[in-house]
Amino acid sequence: MAVCGVLLRCGRLSRPLSGRTAALGALLSASGRREASALSYVPETAPSDFGETTKMNLFQSINSAMDVALASDPTAVIFGEDVAFGGVFRCTVGLADKYGKDRVFNTPLCEQGIAGFGIGMAVMGATAIAEIQFADYIFPAFDQIVNEAAKYRYRSGNLFDCGRLTMRAPCGAVGHGALYHSQSPEAFFAHVPGIKVVIPRGPIQAKGLLLACIKDDNPCIFLEPKILYRAAVEHVPVGDYTLPLTSAEVVVEGKDVTMVAWGTQVQVLREVCNMAQEKLGVSCELIDLRTIMPWDSETVIKSVNKTGRLLVAHEAPLTGGFAAEIASTVQSECFLHLEAPVERVCGYDTPFPHIFEPFYMPDKWRCFEAIKKIINY
Amino acid sequence: MVGASRVIWAVGKSLTTRAIKPSSLSVIQAPYRYANKLQSTYTASFDDDKPQFPGTGTKVRFTEKLDFLLPDASPAIPVYRVIDRQGEILDPAQKPELPEDVVLDIYRKMVLLNTLDTIMLNVQRQGRITFYMTSYGEEGTHMGSADVIFGQYREAGVFLWRGFTLDDMMNQCFSTHQDVHKGRMVPINYGSRDINFVSMSSPLATQIPQAAGAAYAMRMSGRSLCVTCYFGDGASSEGDTHAGFNFAATLDCPLLFFCRNNGYAISTPTSEQYRGDGVASRAAGYGISAIRVDGNDVFAVYNVTKAAREVCIKESKPVLIEAMTYRIGDHSTSDDSTTYRTSDEVHQFKRDSPITRLNSYLVKNGLWDTDKETAYREEAKNKVLEAFERAKDRKKPPISALLTDVYDSMPAHLERQAAHMRRHVNRYSEHYPVQDFLDEDSTGR
Numbered sequence: 001m002a003v004c005g006v007l008l009r010c011g012r013l014s015r016p017l018s019g020r021t022a023a024l025g026a027l028l029s030a031s032g033r034r035e036a037s038a039l040s041y042v043p044e045t046a047p048s049d050f051g052e053t054t055k056m057n058l059f060q061s062i063n064s065a066m067d068v069a070l071a072s073d074p075t076a077v078i079f080g081e082d083v084a085f086g087g088v089f090r091c092t093v094g095l096a097d098k099y100g101k102d103r104v105f106n107t108p109l110c111e112q113g114i115a116g117f118g119i120g121m122a123v124m125g126a127t128a129i130a131e132i133q134f135a136d137y138i139f140p141a142f143d144q145i146v147n148e149a150a151k152y153r154y155r156s157g158n159l160f161d162c163g164r165l166t167m168r169a170p171c172g173a174v175g176h177g178a179l180y181h182s183q184s185p186e187a188f189f190a191h192v193p194g195i196k197v198v199i200p201r202g203p204i205q206a207k208g209l210l211l212a213c214i215k216d217d218n219p220c221i222f223l224e225p226k227i228l229y230r231a232a233v234e235h236v237p238v239g240d241y242t243l244p245l246t247s248a249e250v251v252v253e254g255k256d257v258t259m260v261a262w263g264t265q266v267q268v269l270r271e272v273c274n275m276a277q278e279k280l281g282v283s284c285e286l287i288d289l290r291t292i293m294p295w296d297s298e299t300v301i302k303s304v305n306k307t308g309r310l311l312v313a314h315e316a317p318l319t320g321g322f323a324a325e326i327a328s329t330v331q332s333e334c335f336l337h338l339e340a341p342v343e344r345v346c347g348y349d350t351p352f353p354h355i356f357e358p359f360y361m362p363d364k365w366r367c368f369e370a371i372k373k374i375i376n377y
Numbered sequence: 378m379v380g381a382s383r384v385i386w387a388v389g390k391s392l393t394t395r396a397i398k399p400s401s402l403s404v405i406q407a408p409y410r411y412a413n414k415l416q417s418t419y420t421a422s423f424d425d426d427k428p429q430f431p432g433t434g435t436k437v438r439f440t441e442k443l444d445f446l447l448p449d450a451s452p453a454i455p456v457y458r459v460i461d462r463q464g465e466i467l468d469p470a471q472k473p474e475l476p477e478d479v480v481l482d483i484y485r486k487m488v489l490l491n492t493l494d495t496i497m498l499n500v501q502r503q504g505r506i507t508f509y510m511t512s513y514g515e516e517g518t519h520m521g522s523a524d525v526i527f528g529q530y531r532e533a534g535v536f537l538w539r540g541f542t543l544d545d546m547m548n549q550c551f552s553t554h555q556d557v558h559k560g561r562m563v564p565i566n567y568g569s570r571d572i573n574f575v576s577m578s579s580p581l582a583t584q585i586p587q588a589a590g591a592a593y594a595m596r597m598s599g600r601s602l603c604v605t606c607y608f609g610d611g612a613s614s615e616g617d618t619h620a621g622f623n624f625a626a627t628l629d630c631p632l633l634f635f636c637r638n639n640g641y642a643i644s645t646p647t648s649e650q651y652r653g654d655g656v657a658s659r660a661a662g663y664g665i666s667a668i669r670v671d672g673n674d675v676f677a678v679y680n681v682t683k684a685a686r687e688v689c690i691k692e693s694k695p696v697l698i699e700a701m702t703y704r705i706g707d708h709s710t711s712d713d714s715t716t717y718r719t720s721d722e723v724h725q726f727k728r729d730s731p732i733t734r735l736n737s738y739l740v741k742n743g744l745w746d747t748d749k750e751t752a753y754r755e756e757a758k759n760k761v762l763e764a765f766e767r768a769k770d771r772k773k774p775p776i777s778a779l780l781t782d783v784y785d786s787m788p789a790h791l792e793r794q795a796a797h798m799r800r801h802v803n804r805y806s807e808h809y810p811v812q813d814f815l816d817e818d819s820t821g822r
Contacts, residue, residue: 075597102597108627113586113620117628120590123575124525126597128590140616147580148587156568156576157559158782193783217785246788294788
């Protein structure tokens, strides 16, 4: 428990963290909780060959991706709870108006039904884009995803498949979501051969990766970091473009420590890169994994062979989280290049708490502390 | 247009290449457009003294009588039949217009299934296949199916009826290299693109919401076809069944639900599976039409399926058929039903089965006799045994098929695992049954 350890050493357990409060001000509001408005999102620039761009936040870029999909593929439909009026996160605003109620429609409140229905549509060759309102509620659909969607092609000898299915769900911490509006379930799905799991770090990434998932001929689960829906704003290409799946991206080049993350955590580690450079003179290489499964181990291995040090961070609980898979692969493939054990900075092995969220999160201070540990090993 | 050619493989390979025009996507229902200005979903008019609640619609009235609606207030849904147990047609107007040779073909297919089951049961007991499930007593429920089909596991007769061959079945049961599923599934989990029957899987009822989605896609494509979804009385308890019913109803899916109510889910009798009047009684709760039919009466099954299909397609809505029957055999080769039911019970029910019922009718009408029966049973037995002989020693698929088709193309990590597996098996080949498997061909299947 790195946070508690630090507090004890400073002997400040019973007093407000005065020195720290100022430093944390950028990330925390006065109430002490992380909130979307305080998240420092660093916008990126789209490659120029993707054409004309316009300012979009994350939910708008996702909306744009689905608009493109429905315009170019007459079999494409979007369905789920509350998608017709625009969705609880506004991801489907305007689409029912534009494409009609038979292509953008509400389903009854039943995730196992949404998943099963989507699989059935995909089996018939239609492009099914299913929305699960929160990743926390995807579990009733777990059987359909694990036992059916993932296994459809394999078990039928490629006679049938549901590759046209994409399931989208908002995931991740939002500052006040607690147990049932903050979860990151990517590790559960990474463990199922046959599906793809993708998590974008921002609007440009989200649109390209979502379109790639929709076009991909395998069932995909696309998890959208909800805290970025409004907070992340970029100039996103308006046209049709895809970004490659199973392709990790080196977001910041460096030479001393490799850091791997996905979704919102990439933004957190960007700040850690700066802190490490300024305070420790350490050059970090930051990799966004993008596709959790099948994951691009080659990029990570290449980086760790260069730096000799690895930190993986995710909001999901430590034990059995996807960092464990990365750490295991890296120790096997990079053993002789490693200068220090692999560090994992993750949520604690608890349900996602409400009032304790600031202490639970793998924030930049815990990550920074882990960098110090790796460097000084 | 991108993707248009993919829609509706099921109804004929030639149709898969036809481009879908956007106008054909919403055929039955006139497209409903949300006005740019928001409109009220409900209007409340409190001028008259009627209930004004969104959840109940406009036909409901108030009452001042405190009366619970008792579940057995309505009589049990009657069982539709055409032939009685002695083989007599009760109402000539209900006799289906089927040519004699078709009726005889139905009979022969049921007997063939019965024969196949008997032989394969023994094949399993001899250890030559790992598992089997018979359809004893339920052959009649298989002899009417429509268009695209999703099944559970006890629908082998549907396959036979639609042209799946004994060789196809043997290849699947023996997991040979000619199995279309490439040896990946336990026996009796058949599937076929040619006959539009989606490959079956073990988890129960998962096919039900899938069938709803498939039916929705079918409607969107504009084709006048429906989807049939089979499931049993046990599966009807699963959450997926509730999901499938509700989705099919709310989304106007042309879906024919076909429930085989055979009285048992392994050892669990229907008295422990549900408290209401079977499965058909639940349909009204979802806004779905339902009919209960004598599953041992193929004419009745044919009639209701035909009628239900017409409704499904014309009105673009689901219909539920509950076919009542009895599971004469064990649940599967892993089950010994004498541990939970008496042989007396089985003997009693055996006296009326789809085969005995149709047999009575055919004999009464001079279309069949004991000589023909003996001759056909012999022919059926030989056909099955010949197919068995062809399959029993046939090689299994190449070992590399363990790792293919997980995704549409093999990802890097599986390439590595495949190479590892190959190296290991080569090194330790004497400890693995490699001789039973087809050699990898030069194209590396």
